Amino acid sequence: MWENLIYTKAQAKVKYQQIEAEPEGSAPSNIKPFFKLLREVIMKEKNNFFIDNSQKINSYSFDLHMGLNLYCVLKEKYAFTERLAAQDEVWRYLSLEIFPDLVYDRHGLKDQRFYKDPRRIWLKTIWWYIHLSWQGAAEETFDVLKENSADVIMQLVDRSGSGGYRVDLAREIMRQYKIYNDSSIPQLFRRISKLNTARLNMTEPNLVEGGIERYVEDLYSYFLN
Amino acid sequence: MANRISMNKFFDEAMEELLNVNLNFDFFYKEVDGSKYILDQIVDHEFKILLKNEDDSWDYAEKGLGISGNIILGNPSSLFGPTQLVAMDAELGFAFEWMSKQSSQRGVIPLAAITSTTPNNVVIPVDHYFPKDKLFGEVYISLILYLKKASRNSVRGQAGYTGIILGELVEWNVILDGAGSTFPIVIVDEPEAPLWYVDFNYSEPLIEPFDKEYIAIYLNKAHVAFSAIKTPKTKFDQSLYVEFLSGALQIILQNLIETTDWQDIKEGKNCEEGSIGEVMHYFLTTFNWDFDAPERLAVSLRKDLESRLKSGEL
Known part of the structure; x- marks a missing residue:
């Protein structure tokens, strides 16, 4: 499924324009069966995050919570790899076809967070943040990251260095x-x-x-x- | 442009001659049962390496990629001494350095070490396998020489910190996905769309790669004329193919001419390897296209592509 995924920037642009026209109705109505479990788990985790009323969506702790859950479900249930994570096509597809409502809730109508700027696609950023911080298990990784801030995400993920990350x-x-x-x-x-x-x-x-x-x-x- | 001032000696051609180094490497893949198969190498005009096996069935995403061979050093002690690359009591290491911008990753793999007492004509076998789930796109792999252990009697002009890369013996730019420096054509299936269109998403053409992420020619398989372009059979198909390609190229070139980077592209200045600018500069300097006016560009593009089609180059 992953290797055959084609989702060009032109396709992404068209889809984004639809979301822009009706952002409140951006929840996907017809997702491929392969991705159903992924959406189910992630949207459930979004709701779990808000059980504590003081939590805000526009926060580092939301990014950490969603990043960690996304990373774990992709790793454990979808055999997700570094090769796939390097492909913007994959992140564009997930952002616009599987989680458009989630990205909209977190960032509003900012096209660079959905597809436009490869360095700013939100799902991609939080996945790499977890991957570059991974300590062998989710609990240990959370423990290492829980006190950080959004600035750390930016510093770590943005400063890839020439040629790519040294994981x-x-x-x-x-x-x-x-x-x-x-x-x-x-x-x-x-x-x-x-x-x-x-x-x-x-x-x-x-x-x-x-x-x-x-x-x-x-x-x-x-x-x- | 940044200038780097060297505070210590680096491995140069004269040292390489004295060292008398001989390198033999092959790229290979492994089947599930562990059996190894050597891949053939085809080098394109940008010196990128395309790999294939006999029946063209090898796919990095399914099998991964290995590199193996040996380094033969005729005179390793020539690198050691008070006036040489490093002091007598230092230690040098060989490593593979790999870098893949498209995979967002890079790394090094230490291979072997040599000292001043390493015998002449030593053979160092090396072997590394990149698993199928690691890389995407292209990868640069180089064999590097680095300071593994610093001298206790550091001499001015000799590297004093371990981990410093002192030189590169060979570099390969290997294509893992795609066909290399061909046009970034993307096949789409859009019943409402035209036969072809071009989309731009670049902002820094001197840096960003000539890749479908930044410039793409979309060819629509839902269009009735798609098969004429995909596999041109008749003379009419061939003319349509030339029209398609020259039209798309003209849009790309006109778009670039209007950027502030066009002068650099024309002169081949400040263009990163594999960037849109570098590829366009290659087109500019290799083909006889006339950039003086859009109508002249249109004529010269068609003339050139038609003659290539006739000679079988397209």
Whole structure:
């Protein structure tokens, strides 16, 4: 199913115009059977999130909750892979054909969040945020991410670096951020992200003596000592 | 353009000659039972490698891709010494570095290490397999040399930090999906739509790849004339095909001419590898298309495509 999915930008544009014309009626009426379970699980999780009345949709905790659930159901029930996650076509399809109402509720009528800007498609962003932070299991990943903010999502997902993400490096940065986050250094994540980008011009973390763990320790210790 | 000032020596041609390096590599795939099959390599005009097996059945998405072979170093100790790439007590490593913008990922795979005592003519076997669920589109794979262990007696001009990449011995740009640098034609099935149309979604043509995500020529299989374009058989079909392709190309080129980047594209300046700008610059400098006025471009495009069709190039 995934490999045969064709959903061009032109198709996405047409679909988005329909949503724009009638945003309140954007819930899909006829989704392919393959995606029914996915929609069911994710929409249920959306409702679960709001059981606590104080929760807001326009929040980091909503993005984290939805990202983690999307990641887990795609991984466990849909054999979703990095190869698929790299294809904007997949995210356009999910955003406009399976979850248009969800994306609309979260971001309103912003075409870049549905399909237009590959770096801003919301479902894609929250999936990669979880993937780049994954600690082997959902609970551990949630534990590492729960205290963060929307700025961390932006710093992590936007700063892919030239040529793409170094997935293992990103995961280690997130693991250690949990340890050092309570320090008194303001904007620590933003700072280490910038330092990392600069150092990557010269050094390959996986080839450093002591490996990625040591490389990341050095990034944090630059600001902490 | 950013300039980089080197604070230490890097692996250069003179060192490569002294090292006397010999590389033998093959791309291969594995069947479910583990048996290995070598893939043939076809290099296109942009030096991108297209891989195929005998019956053209290999598909990265189903089988994955491997690279294996060996590095033979005639004189590895030539890299070590007070005036050489690194000091006598340092350690150098070889690694595969892979980078795939379309997969949003990159990585390195350490392979082997050498020291000043590594014997001459040492053979280093290397082997790596990319699983089918990892990559998409294209991947750059290079064999790199890096500082694995720094010297205790650091000398000015020699790399002092481990993990620094000191040089590249070879690089491959492998196409995993698609046919490489052909026109980004997307087949759609839209009963209400015309036979073909063009869609633009690029904003930085000097950076963004010449890819259907940014520029696409849509060909509609629901249209009655689709088969004439897809597999032109008669002279009439061929004329229609030339009309289709020249019309689409003209729209793409006119659109680019109107951008502020056109001067750079014309001069081939600041264009990233594989970008829309780079491919268009190749067209500009390779074919005799006349860009002075839209009507002259239309005539020259048709003339050129028709002659290519006659000579069997299209």
